[in-house]
Amino acid sequence: MKKLVLSDIDNYLMLSRGEHYSANMFKRLITMISPRMLPVLFVRISTSNLPIINRIFSIINVMLFGIEVNSQCQIGRGLFLPHTSGTVIGAREIGDNCTIFQGVTLGAKNLDFSNADDKRPVIGNNVTIGAGAKVLGGISIGNNVKIGANTVVTKSIPDGKTVIGSKATIIGSGDDE
Structure with a gap:
């Protein structure tokens, strides 16, 4: 878990300060307590193999930052949550x-x-998911995909694509019960 947390911090510092930024351990420790990194640390603990501890940190994360996380979700290196509420x-x-x-x-x-695997999405590497987006169902999101704000994704997306928008469909009148 230590390597994952360090990669999360390094990714945050690279994104916020530029590609050539290098951090020493002191800068990493200071960054870890920022409101953008502390929730990521709690996500890491929530998805750890520590049965009671992961539940406690999951509840704390919901209460403090509004992030609900499935403890069975496998999350790769460099997770970045620039804003967290309602995630x-x-x-x-x-x-x-x-x-x-x-x-x-x-x-x-x-x-x-x-928590059926065939009902939950798999997100690839280097994916950006915009504010308010919904990725639902047993679908795959490829590598290097960008999902725009408020986009609803219910079908798999191949590598390197950008998706935006949502298509509403009328399924009945307001009088239907």
Whole structure:
């Protein structure tokens, strides 16, 4: 877990200060307590193999930062959460160097208390998910994908694509019960 946390901090510092920024351990420790990194640290603990500890930190993360995370989600190196409020991380897997903005939901389309792998998304490497986006169902998001703000994704996206928007469909009148 230490290597994952250090890679998260280094990714944050690189994104916020530039590619050539190098951090010593003191700068990393100071960064770890920032409001952008502390929730990531709590996500790491919430997805650890420490059964009671992971639940406690999951609850703390919801209360302090508004992040709900599935303890079974596998998350790669360099996770970055620039803003956290209202974020739900219910994916099966998230790759390396992913940026997830506030209000994002990654999870099943329907209630899924069993955490079934075939009902939860898999997110590739170097993916950016914009504020308010929803990625739902047992789909795959390829590497180097950008998902725009408020985009609803229910179908797999191949590598290197950018997706935006949501398509509303009328399924009945307001009088239907």
